[in-house]
Amino acid sequence: MSGSDMSLRRELAKLRSLCLVICFLYVVTVARVSLRRRLDSSDPRVNTLFSIAEDIGFPRVLAERWRGSDPCQHWYGINCTDGIITTIKLINCNTTGIISLRFAELNSLSLLTKLKKLVILDVSYNDLHGKVIEFRKEVVFAEGNPQIEKDQVISRQSFIWIGIGIGFLLPGVIRVLFYYLVIRKMTSVMET
Known part of the structure; x- marks a missing residue:
């Protein structure tokens, strides 16, 4: 096979590829126009x-x-x-x-x-x-x-249980803090 035959085949392959791309773009364009008409x-x-x-x-x-x-x-x-x-x-x-x-x-x-x-x-x-x-x-x-x-929605019943929990825990936390501060104060007074 001569060099001119090879270059001719390459050119034909490029032309075929170009034709396929043009056909594909045409089909896509027609489909989009058809869809746009349906949308309007x-x-x-x-x-x-x-x-x-x-x-x-x-x-x-x-x-x-x-x-x-x-x-x-x-x-x-x-x-x-x-x-x-x-x-x-x-x-x-x-x-x-x-x-x-x-x-x-x-x-x-x-x-x-x-x-x-x-x-x-x-x-x-x-x-x-x-x-x-x-x-x-x-x-x-x-x-x-x-x-x-x-989205997590907290129900009214959840708020009630949270309130009850805080109601039970808060007095205990206050007592612990109070005793801790009083005991610390007393031990610091005794050390001096």
């Missing part, structure tokens, strides 16, 4: 749900199964009652990140912990991390997310 819905629930999905890494299962313009029409993990989203289950969706603050954008809702119409927000078996604020017991299921740390 006239239904604020759709826009909010897609924003939430973006915040948690837009899991593939959601990208594949969230079709149409009405999230109450068979969207994966979304359950509705009379057109109101009541349940969001993101079980084993390979989500990453934090629980999105965009949940508060759902129509007529103000805070995720105070969503009176939200029955279940199931985020089990994903890769969420950080602190999770306390919800009503039936709202969040976070098992299978070892990185999640629940």
Whole structure:
């Protein structure tokens, strides 16, 4: 094989690689444009749900199964009652990140912990991390997310037990300090 054949093969290999890169970039661009069109819905629930999905890494299962313009029409993990989203289950969706603050954008809702119409927000078996604020017991299921740390809430009963413990210990500590100071004073007086 001559030197010109070798250089021609190298140039063809470079051209093939360049074509593959261009094709890949084209596919990615078309997919992003398609996704952006889907994100620009006239239904604020759709826009909010897609924003939430973006915040948690837009899991593939959601990208594949969230079709149409009405999230109450068979969207994966979304359950509705009379057109109101009541349940969001993101079980084993390979989500990453934090629980999105965009949940508060759902129509007529103000805070995720105070969503009176939200029955279940199931985020089990994903890769969420950080602190999770306390919800009503039936709202969040976070098992299978070892990185999640629940905020420790001290109940009223805990405060009562802490108060009782301090009530018993404090007089004893005061007595010990008093006797220690008195005995020290007496021994220092006796030594002089």
